[in-house]
Amino acid sequence: MTEALLELKGLSKAFGALKASDAVDLTLMPGEIHALIGPNGAGKSTLIAQVAGWLHSDAGEVHLLGRNVSHWSVAARAGLGLGRSFQVSSLASEFSALGNVLLALQAREGGAFRFWSPLRGNARLRDEAMAVLARVGLEDRAELPVASLSHGERRLLEVALALAIQPKLLLLDEPMAGLGPEGTRNLTAFLRGLKEEAAILLVEHDMDAVFALADRISVLVYGRVIASGPPEEIRQSAAVREAYLGDSLC
Amino acid sequence: MSTAAIRALPRETLVNAVLALALLAAPLIAQMLDEPFYVSLATRVAILALAGVGLNLALGYGGMVSFGHAAFFGLGGYVAGITALHAFEGSDFMTWPWSVGGSDQLLVVWSVAAVVVALVALAIGAISLRTSGVYFIMITLAFAQMIYYLAISLPTYGGEDGLSIYLRNQLPLGDSNDPLTFFFVCYGLLLAALFLSARLVAAPFGVALQCARMNETRLATSGIAPFPVKLTAFVISAVITGIAGALFADLNGFVGPSMLSWHRSGEIMIFVILGGVGRLFAPLAGAALFILLESLIGGMTDRWQLFLGIMLLAVVLFARGGLIGLLAGKVRHD
Structure with a gap:
């Protein structure tokens, strides 16, 4: 079995009584795009921050390329091959x-x-x-x-x-945000060509892009992964439909 | 260089060259006119500009608004004063675990000042840089005040009255008591510090430092931890300001707690802001303007700082690039 590039083991983070991420297990394999979806406030941003190293987890471990990096700094994780983009552009202005x-x-x-x-x-x-x-x-x-x-x-x-x-793997936080239909199409094609070079953990609200790109999808609700699997399976899942009730998943 | 080649230079380079040449010319002309006071005035400008070059590295390029650089300026001064005192008395600075005496050699004084200031800056920076914004300003101020009161409480080294340096520390070549020679020493060190700053800022270190000012998240995400970069810059900045302090004590033949006071921190900051934050020659432009105002308007009225205040307001409100920005236009970033 090939080794996971990224493996989260029971990752938890609470802000007071709010469990932003709750015992999350997740893997990212070489050559795949793993999409992380969920309604607003599901804890996607918290999870990304824990993976990148901005937030210290209350419990659980982050393994990057087979090494436990739970206590590494942001810069050290980046040095190991973790590239990321931000939901709101973060550049040297x-x-x-x-x-x-x-x-x-x-x-x-x-x-x-x-x-x-x-x-x-x-x-x-x-x-x-x-x-x-x-x-x-x-x-x-x-x-x-x-x-x-x-x-x-x-x-x-x-x-x-x-x-x-x-990077060996990319953490992309809503890369399509505010791009418009054509920009989204172009970036979708670009990311598809990229995944052999670097596996991608993709947080994205654009469901067309997610289902077009993802090899696997995990659904995060109230900090818990309630479903994880290939896109078809997620599309059919009753639990996911419930979580997204009224949302435009299908 | 042909005129065409000079025209091709960026305007800021020309402005900088004119400033540097003007500071060099002033004491030479003063010497010819037999006006020794102006030689000493030009030396003051060079020394205070050097202190500002130090601060500019932290404040201008690194965005670390240190309100405690007087601590490093004063420490440099006290190193000069204390080593000179022991050399003068022939006494020891300490006898245990080994005997350390004084020295009247400038090269020794500068080296000791650099090491002492670097160690203190390392400690202050390591703690202060865990904060940012207003807290960073306040914590650097607090550390400087601690050192200020420490100096006041040391009767051996003059306490509140300060310490006179009866014989100016000496150079291996040339006579440092000659005002013009001492000016050239200060001027040379200023140019060296400016050159060092220019290299640092363009090198990978300086690019990372500037990124730390704009966006630490971006720097960390690129795989460079911001803290060590900022701490290193803070220490280099402090050492430059500390050497300026040692020169200042030797120029005045005196070092006292006033060199450590927060007024002094504010003054060094004013040089940088008047000249233009993050512009290479800003400290020189700012210090020159400051000293000119002090001696020209200060000769007419004691309220000369009112005019300084108005000017500072004008710079902050209307000319964010300071004097250099006014003369050379906006900053060009790569």
Whole structure:
């Protein structure tokens, strides 16, 4: 059996009496897209934060590439190959698109503790950064400050930045948010082509995109995984229908 | 360089060059006109600008609004004062577990100042950087005040009255008692610190530091832990300001608790803000303007700080890029 890239074992987090995540077990296998869906307030964002390392779990373990990283920092988890994009774009706002990618590349290139040679002077790194931008079609916008990019372009840049660290797996938090039908179609096709390179844990509200992409779907309600399986099975599940009552699942 | 080549330079580079040359020319002209006071004034500008270069690294590039840099400035000053005192008296700073005497050599003073300030900044930074925003401002202020009161309570080193340096610390070559020579030393150190800052800021370290200012989440997500980057920058920043403090004590022949007071922290911050936060030469522009106001308007009225206040208000409200921003336009980021 191949080893899971990501394995959550009984992960829990409570805020006072509210159990935001409740003994969650979940795996992400190489080459798959595993979608995490659930109504608003189901605890998806909490779970993502626990996986990425922003929140310390009350109980349970996070295993990344077979290693227990439960007590690792965000940066250390990223260094191991966990790339992520944010629900709301999180970029270095005064840098250009290229500057943002260069920053993401430099971690792998020996880290921040190099004090003398200009980062910009590294032609090889610059070529690599341009190649990353070209993958999401932003090569013409490379020198623009991030603040002057459109919303859609910033979403794409987020994905490019996640790719720049050469991740083994990607944590994508609503990458389609605010993209519009055409943008969503393009990004869907792009992500499908990506999964052999990096497995994806996808949180997404766009159900068309989820069912088009996902190899497996887990449904989170009140912090618990109430169903997990292939898309067809989830579509038929009575429990899921109940949780989504009135929602546009089918 | 041909005029065409000069025109091709970014405007900020030209403004910086003019500032640097003006500071170099001022004491030379003053010396020719036999006005030693202005040589000492230019030396003050160079030293205070150096202190500001230190703070600018933390505040301007790293977004760490330290309200306690007087602690490092004053510590540098006290190192100069205390080593000079023991050298003058021929006494020991400590006798156990080994004997450490004084020194009247500037190179020794600077090295000791750098090490002492680095250690203190490491401790202060390691605690303070766990907070941010207003709390960071307050905790750095609190640490500086602790050191201020410590200095006041040390009768051996002058307590409230401070400590006179009877003989200026010496250079291996040249005579540091000669005002112009001492200016060149301070000016050289200022240029060296500016050059070091420029390299740091463009290097991977500086890019990470600036990202920590804009968005720590982005930095961590890229695989770089923000805390060690910020702490390192804080320590480098403190050491530069500390060396400036050592020079300041030697310039005045005196070090006292006032060098450690929070007024001094505010003053260094004013240099940076007047000049333009996060602009390389901002501390020089700011310190020069500050000293000019102090000596020109201060000669006419004791209320010269009213004009400083108005100017500071104008900068904060209308010219966020400060003096450099006004002269050289908006900051260009890569």
